[in-house]
Every structure is written in C-alpha cells, then in structure tokens.
Amino acid sequence: MIALRRLLLALGLVLAIGQPTAALAQSHPVATPIVIGQSYALPSAIMGGMREINVWLPPGYDGRTTRYPVLYVLDGGQAQDFHHISGLAQLGTVNGTTRDVIVIGIASVDRRNELALPTDIAELVARYPTQGHSDQFRRFVAEEVMPFVDGHFRTDGETALMGESLAGLFVVETFLKEPQMFDAYVAVSPSLWWDGGRLAQQAGAHLRDHSNAPRTLILTMGDEGEEAQALMAILTGHLQDHVLPGVTWEFQPRPAESHATIYHGAALDAFRQLYAVPAA
Template sequence: MLKTVLLTACLLTPPAVFAAETLKPGAGEPIQFGTSYVLESKLLSEKRRINILLPASYGTGDQRYPVLYLIDGGVKEDWFHIAGLVQLGDMNGVTKEVILVGIEGTDRKRDLTSPSQDPLDIKELPTHGGADNFRRFLASELKPYIDRNFRTTAETGVIGESLAGLFIVETFLRQPELFTHYIAVSPSMWWNKEALSYQAADLLKAQKPATRSLHLSIGNEGGGMRGGLDRLMAALKAAPPAGLTWDFQDFPGERHHSIYHPAALPALRAAFPGPNPIK
C-alpha cells in the first residue's frame, strides 16, 4: 500500500523545481543563419534587404559557386524554409553547393505581378503591375552586386511559391536568359484571368536555344490555378524550346500553404544535382 502511494505521488508531482534550477536561461547567444545586407535600389526607389547564405566551404579556397535567388527571401518570409534545404543538401551531397540570395519583399503584390485587366485583380491588389521593374532590378542591380562581391559562376537559379511562382514562370517565358534554372511552386496562374498561360505557346516559340531547366509543381488546387498551369504544360509538351529540361510534380495531398517544402526538395535536387544525388 505504501509503495503504491509513493509511486502515485512521484507520477503526479511535476519536476518544476528541478527544471527551473537546471534550465534557467541566462544571457544566451544569438543563432546566426546567413548574413543580411541592405542594397539601395535606384530602379525601385527604395532600400532592399538581401540575405545571403554562403556554402560551408566558401572560406577555404577560391572556388566559385552557382547562385540561387529566393523570391520572398526575408527572415519573416521563406528564408529559413529554403536556407535549411540548401544547407542540408550541401551537407549530404544531394545538391551541389550554392550561394543562396534571399530577396526580402516590401510590396510583393506590386513586384510579382504584371498589369491586369481583371477588375477583381485591380480591386484586391491595387498596387499591382510592377513585375517588369522588379525584373530590371534583378538583372541590372542585384545580380551585378552579387557577382561583384562574391565568387560566383554563370549558373543561376530562382525559386518561389504562389505569386513568386507566377513571377518566375513569367520571367522564364519573357526573359529566359535571366536565370539558368527556374523553380515555380504552385504558381498563381489564375492572375489576369490566366492570361499568361494563353500567351505561353507564342512566348516559347520566340525563345532561342539554350541550356536551362524549369521545375513546376502544384498542390490540390483547381480553378484557374490548375487550369493555367495545365495550359502552360500543354504548350511545353507541344513545342519545348531547344535545350530546355523541364518537369512537373503533382502533390494532391498538399494544400497551397503546405506544398513549399515537399515541392522545393525534389526541385532543388533536380536543378542542382550534387556529387551524391538521389537516384
């Protein structure tokens, strides 16, 4: 009887005093995951914060590295999600070492959309329509800044989800020479009543032969999201530009807000295969 009472008392008494004494936090040390810079943009007429994660081997020699640009790359956006995948891929050799450049957003509805004729788009995103100017910022200011200050190669990639995915698809179609690899996760192809998907066939025909890759994915999303993406893929199947490698990953078990990690992982492996790739 006494043994039972003692056992019950031990189980019901929380170890609060012990935990408070041994785990009482002190000053602590901040955990750093990359370095943040501020770039003054004349094209955007504003300062843009840029986050950079260098490969582990960057400080050990004079090796040069490909660059992966992350749209919505602020610390309160998608920085940690993609930086973790990049670092893990580097560590286990599944992907090659890359310099990750995260571009923090200020007005993503402006920067990531082209002008729309849809009254609903205009009403809900009144600042929209700045995608061309944002592309000029990438081409004329950010990429030269990265190339001047870091040891880069000519191989580049860009990754993003949702409106960022739409921007990436449009960049691939309208200015394909800007990057080597394009990763668009659940791109918002519904924008402007799916206008970009209707223009895809003609834009693909205008592309010059070049070695590049395109990686598309989508979750359990229908409507204009899926319809626009299906129309784009039909154009790719009918007349793929010479030198293009492209793939599509369907994730019916993932929602729009849960797809980024599962879709980004295989796309990064395909775009930047490392010395120990998954087969």
C-alpha cells in the same frame, strides 16, 4: 577561542551565501546569437529605396577559393522564405546529397506590385491598386541584385530562380519573357489565375521567340482546384507544342499537398534535381 569561533561562523555564513549565487549563475547561461547568414540593405534606384537582400554561404566558404552556383529565392525576406530554403541548402551540404550553393533571398514588400504582371480586370485593380509592376522588379533583380551578388561573392555563373504562389507566377513570367536571365526556374503552385489566366494562355506566343539555349523549368502544383489545374494544363500544353531541344522541363503534380503545405517538399526535390552531386 571565542574570537576563532566567531571567525569560523562568519566564514561559514559567507560560503553559505555564495553557494546559491554560484548555482544561480549556472542556471542562467549566457546567450549568444545564432548566425546563419548576412542581411544587406541594398540601395535601389529602380525600386526607389533600400531593399533587403539575404545571403547564405556554404560552410567553409571563407576558407576556400571555390566558386559556387547561386539560387535566387523570391519572397526571400527573413520573415518570408529565406530561412527554410537556405536550410535545405545547409542540409544538402551536411549530408552530401547536393552540391554547395549560395542562396540569395530577395525580400518582397508589396507582392502584387512586384511579382504580378499588370491586369485590367476591374476587381483586381480595385483590390490591389499598386499591382502590376513585375517588369520593374525584374529589372531590379537583373540590373541591381545580380550584379551586387556577382561583385561581392564567388559565383560561377550558374543561376536559378525559385518562388511559390505569386512568386511562382513571377518565375513563369520571367521564364517566358526573359528566359536568358537564369539557367533554371522553379515555380511552385504558381498563381496562374492572376489576370484571368492570360499568362498561361499566351505562353505559346512567348515560346515562339525562345532560343534553344539550355535551360531547366520545374513546375509543380498542389491541390489548387479545377481552375488552377486547367491553367497549368494550358501552360504545359504550350510547352509540349513548342519543342525546344535545349529546354528541359517537367510538371510534377502534388495532389496530396495544399497551397499552404507544398513549398518545402517541392523545394527539396528541386534542390536534389538542380544540384545533384555528380557521380564518382
């Protein structure tokens, strides 16, 4: 009897010790990564090194043979704008308000080197000695990034380019100088002040060389001050003066937004416009 009591006591002690262990295990569930896309290190002969390219694919992509339009996002690094712009694509897919689209984030490393056209303004040259190689970055996008995307994913040939601030300046410059690169352009609060506003002032000369191929340009700007507003007025004035029936463009002022707050809402509106679900 004594031996049986000792056995039961020992068994109870083991159970008592085991219960906290089980409770502790339940309070520390195993974490698993949340994967929203894929990141690629793309070797670039043009840029002279590996470049970060991030890809978001619509849900169900792997189970279909469908081809998709592509939105290229500048400043598209994981620590830049890739997540919140791809989130808009995911939202539109889930609630059925926009068409499925592939989002490609092109990370920038030295923004004034890659996104700004060259300037000879001494103050800017001194502050940003590596500035002014947007033409090189445009070649990288056209000759290396876009062929990589078309070669690895089911694209349908419809393309758009989106960027904010200096990336918005790059969007405007690409639209003016290489309009055939993309079907649509979205420039959010573009830094038209760069180089003393020369790009806006010379827009008319570039527009005279445009074909009448169908393209879309969406411009928007927050409360950026008088200089920025004046330069946007110059740019839109040139667009009004050079009527191209194939080109659809609009300027949407957003005076309630600042440079820091404008991008997400403006990008959502651009999604709804560019990728509207066709009426039944």
